Amino acid sequence: MTEQKVVFVNHKLSLRMTGILRLPYNFDLSKNYPAIVVAGPMLSIKEQAQSTYAKQLTKAGYVTLVYDGAYFGESEGAPRQLESPSVKETDIESAVDYLASLPYVDKDRIGGVGICGGGSYMSVAGVREPRFKAIAAVVPAISDISKSPMMGFFRPAEEVEAEKKAYEEGKGEVTYLNFMPRAFDEGAAYYYTSRGNRRGYSNKAVSWSQLELVAYNVPAIMKDMRKPYLVVTGENAWSRPASEEVFAAVPDGDKKIVVIPEAGHFDLYDLAPFMDDAADELVSFFADKL
Template sequence: MNIQKVVFMNKELDLRLAGLLYLPDNFDLNKDYSAIVVTGPMLSVKEQAQSVYAKTLTKQGYVTLTFDGAYFGESQGSPRQLEFPAVKESDIEAAVDFLTSLPYVDEKRIGGLGICGSGSYMSVAGVKEPRLKAITAVVPAIADIAKSAMASFFLPDEQVTAAKQAYENGTGELLHLNFMPRAFEEGAAYYFTARGSHPRWSNQVVAWSQLELLKYNVPQIMQEMTKPYLVITGENAWSREASSEIFAAVPNADKELRVIPEAGHFDLYDLAPYVTEAFEYITPFFEKNL
């Protein structure tokens, strides 16, 4: 496959985003291709878990796009490491803008695949972005985040709010959360080893990101989902409850929930046989709907 570095605009934020565009082998400029936006876990950069899925989809003939979200990696935005759901959704919209600008992409056949936190962001984008025609969410992790394992990384809201006000007034330093401590063994086995580590990845997130995450009600939004929708989770995934809650909220009959036996949450980032088994459902889903 041909992998190209690209830059495109998040017009809402007026920020440049750095992406990787994957083109299939034997790419033919005269053909019209289906395309898939692939987004990764919270705080991730484009070369991590999302690249595993993007490469597999490209081998199947799709044009795929991964990118660093605004405030992360090689993309623009300050303060760095700001994780706001509304920003993530605008990034996905910007990615769709970019794909529709490519003459060889069929704008009627664009899908989305999101992993972990962006499994939830991509699900919401499926509701809000009409140009996305079919959505796959792999271990979507944000439903009621206050009930999830991620909430253990948060600080008291009063402390975070005070820090935000002090920073914005110029009287305080930027406060970060340690969002992936090494003590979180399953996550550390991915992010702090050769499996998933990357020089541009950091486990630090701007602390007041939690204020937006805590009021992000994904199941409520998913009640308006009308598109083909596939959720992949793991039998032993810590996020399974959230994934099931998001799936249950969707009234659309054209939906599938698939549970990969024995898989944990992070197993579905990159490990065999779990990712291979996930594609037993992902492949026919996109073949049917794109």
């Protein structure tokens, strides 16, 4: 396959974003190809789990795009490491803009894949972005954050509201939350080892990210999902309850959930055979729906 670094614009924020575009083997400029946007976990950068899946999908014949979200990695935006669901949605829309601008992309065959937090963001994009024809979410981890263990990462709202106000008035520094402590053994085994540690990655999120995250209720949005929808989770994934809750919120219709036997949450980022089984499910799903 061919890989190339690309730059496109988040038009709603007027920020330049950096991505990796992958083209299938034996790419022919005269042909039209189906394309897939792949969004990664919260705080992640383009070289992590999203690229692992993008490579598998490109091998199957899809043009794929991964990217650093606004405020992350090589993309523009300040303060750095702002984890905002509304911004993540504009990132996804901008990635679709870019793919749709390519002359060899079939604009009627664009799909989306998201992993972990990106699985939840991508699920919402499936409701709100009309150009997506089918959506797959791998271990989507955000359901109703106000009722999730993620609340343990957050600080009193009044404190972070004051920090946000001071920063915006030029009277204070950016403060951060630690979203991936080393004490979280399963996550540390990915993010702090050669499996997932990449230059430019940080486990920090701007503290006032929590103000939007705590109000982000994915199941309430997914009741309006009307497109083919696949959820892949792991039998032992800590995120499985959230994934199942998001899936259950989608009206009955063209939807499917797959549970990979024995797999934990982070196993499905990159470990064989779990990730390979998940990728096979995605390839089969998009072959049918795109």
